[in-house]
Amino acid sequence: MATAGILIIGNEILSGKVSDTNSPYLCRELRALGVDVERILTIPDDVRVIAREVSALSEAYDVVFTSGGIGPTHDDLTMDGVALAFGRKVLRSDTIAERIERAQGKAPNESQLKMAMIPEDALLIDAGDLWFPVVVVENVYVLPGIPELLRKKFESVRERFRGVPVLLKRVFVKRRESDIAAELNALLEQYPELMLGSYPKIGEESFHVLLTLESRDAGYLQRALDALLGRLPTDSIYKVE
């Protein structure tokens, strides 16, 4: 199973001016592909902090996705941070400079050329109709902060991460969490590999708790589900999906 870490870079998230929709998107997509996201970290636009966290995440997980900080302005520091994390220089990519020129039909200005400055020996992967490619350094995929662009870029690399997906069953229960907690513990003793989540819902009339049962093994999941349904009173189940 592949593991992933997500690094969200941007003062605008920490200061509450913008809500991060990129990590929820990446979590959903990666889950569907079978990749386990083990950490999401949001940090400021600061080269040293970016470098330190890219380095730590790159060591801890199979793949790392960064979001944000790759534009032409003073607060776009991700390329410098990623380069620093791996002790690489930042060099002008002629390929990217040429793409900018082709896209706008004139030579790039100094600020645009900043966007062509990327870590030495980075891998460039074309992203659909976008002129700026996905930049990959070792196991780190550098993605933009703008949600529309992040999605396009992720789509262009997603098949690299396809593994064994996690299967999900959802059981909606008309009891309080504290009334079924003992049964959940007993179920986990019987099915220790089951990923079992229990989420109380407030302001919902038809059920009180959503249970999620997950496994990569369809047979194991079904047996665990049957065992759970056998343990709970029939009239406590609102629905199973």
Next chain:
Amino acid sequence: MATAGILIIGNEILSGKVSDTNSPYLCRELRALGVDVERILTIPDDVRVIAREVSALSEAYDVVFTSGGIGPTHDDLTMDGVALAFGRKVLRSDTIAERIERAQGKAPNESQLKMAMIPEDALLIDAGDLWFPVVVVENVYVLPGIPELLRKKFESVRERFRGVPVLLKRVFVKRRESDIAAELNALLEQYPELMLGSYPKIGEESFHVLLTLESRDAGYLQRALDALLGRLPTDSIYKVE
């Protein structure tokens, strides 16, 4: 200036089943109070990971808020993690056990008593009409994952964090980022203490870039804003707020 770290605890976020709305809420509220959020970290329901990260955040920042993992089920491990972070025992709080009994009019069952197990010598702060108090250990405020409850609890402690708020001006610009990046750099040389953000907007007709100017000093902010408006062509400004 106070600094803060936010720790979101929950497999449901990492697996993409639930979007975290608690950290955006806390970021907005803390910003309005004048607290600088420097890190948001989302981790799984794992006692050792919780303990390690609570300890690191507690050392790095003035105040830490955790969200999630304080219910009665097997995946609610935050109290254990926080206790482990500070080398404290987990003990039954008679105060909380009594509140549960009072709230439901009968003795708590074993699962409910799990919710009364909190780190030794924790501070308890009443939260409005909720029977479960805010639990505070050193500089760590333990908050629930359910958004409605988190908000009520935060409201009951928010005045503890009131400082000097950050003032914000927003300038909507009808130019591309790369056309104004040089002017932004010049502005920052003149106003090095200015917090300046530049955010391109896709699919927006009336402007291309939102600039945010921030400072805790109203006079400094106004001078920086005037300097920026002097630098940019008049017809490039869509509006200033």
